[in-house]
Amino acid sequence: MRNIILIGPMGAGKTTIGRILANRLGWQFHDSDREIEKRTGASIPLIFDIEGEAGFRDREHDMLADLTAGQGMVLATGGGAVLREDNRKLLRENGLVVYLFTSVERQFERTQHDTQRPLLQNGDRRATLQRLMDERDPLYRETAHVVLETGGQTPRAMADRILAAS
Numbered sequence: 001m002r003n004i005i006l007i008g009p010m011g012a013g014k015t016t017i018g019r020i021l022a023n024r025l026g027w028q029f030h031d032s033d034r035e036i037e038k039r040t041g042a043s044i045p046l047i048f049d050i051e052g053e054a055g056f057r058d059r060e061h062d063m064l065a066d067l068t069a070g071q072g073m074v075l076a077t078g079g080g081a082v083l084r085e086d087n088r089k090l091l092r093e094n095g096l097v098v099y100l101f102t103s104v105e106r107q108f109e110r111t112q113h114d115t116q117r118p119l120l121q122n123g124d125r126r127a128t129l130q131r132l133m134d135e136r137d138p139l140y141r142e143t144a145h146v147v148l149e150t151g152g153q154t155p156r157a158m159a160d161r162i163l164a165a166s
């Protein structure tokens with residue numbers, strides 16, 4: 001496989017696990033949200049404010065297309081990367097796609113003080129995470145080559161499991 005691509009919801013640990021994994025493999029690590037911020041010079045919340053979610057999704061698609069053209073990288077994607085059919089295809093065709101399944105309760109614990117994820121800033125956070133999980137879990141599963149449950153395991157242990165599965 002050319003790349004390892006991590007998908008899953010906010011608070012799954014994609015970035016933390018991805019960095020460890022890239023280190024182990026001696027590969028580059030990219031996080032699509034951070035790359036979008038570098039390219040635009042704007043934070044994700046500012047992009048949502050100015051361009052709306054639709055504008056962000058277009059930027060996300062362009063970034064995923066650019067990044068997956070490369071090889072030998074671990075790529076952490078945003079939680080909504082699987083929403084578009086063209087993204088799902090792009091990801092599956094350009095790497096080993098690993099879904100880091102994480103319970104809503106654990107996502108809630110990990111995101112409860114977050115101020116940088118626009119979709120979590122209004123309304124009941126637990127209910128939002130549950131709704132997103134209900135909508136997206138089938139899409140994550142459709143996109144993934146491998147599904148791993150992250151519950152109770154350290155990022156290092158998760159990186160080991162991904163290595164074993166790759």
Ligand code: S3P
Binds near residue numbers: 081118
């Ligand atoms: C989003 C997840 C975020 C980021 C944006 C939208 C989502 O990424 O792309 O706030 O739709 O779930 P993380 O999953 O890295 O938090």
